[in-house]
Amino acid sequence: xxxxxxxxxxxxxxxxxxxxxxxxxxxxxxxxxxxxxxxxxxxxxxxxxxxxxxxxxxxxxxxxxxxxxxxxxxxxxxxxxxxxxxxxxxxxxxxxxxxxxxxxxxxxxxxxxxxxxxxxxxxxxxxxxxx
Numbered sequence: 349x350x351x352x353x354x355x356x357x358x359x360x361x362x363x364x365x366x367x368x369x370x371x372x373x374x375x376x377x378x379x380x381x382x383x384x385x386x387x388x389x390x391x392x393x394x395x396x397x398x399x400x401x402x403x404x405x406x407x408x409x410x411x412x413x414x415x416x417x418x419x420x421x422x423x424x425x426x427x428x429x430x431x432x433x434x435x436x437x438x439x440x441x442x443x444x445x446x447x448x449x450x451x452x453x454x455x456x457x458x459x460x461x462x463x464x465x466x467x468x469x470x471x472x473x474x475x476x477x478x479x
Contacts, residue, residue, distance in 0.1 A: 381468065432450070
């Protein structure tokens, strides 16, 4: 009976340690993805994803006035920084609308394939030693 209890206890400890390692790796991947999405190179290769809301339409019109682009719909996440800085210098009228748009565009779900898979692969590679 002691042997069974000892084996059960050791098995439980091993399972808990494995679960903790998986959780640690998952946390690492999530944090690494957030860091990747904030890099300048990432910002310059991802288009801004606008909703069909009035707030996003207003920000799109503002961006068309402030950021010069060949195509008025080809704004990149890096352009949000330009608008953010412009708004700070001009009374911060759009700050909450900008924060909402920026938050949505800094989520991994806003990244389109195949770029999304590339970022996930990079994050997995960076966290590889944690499993």
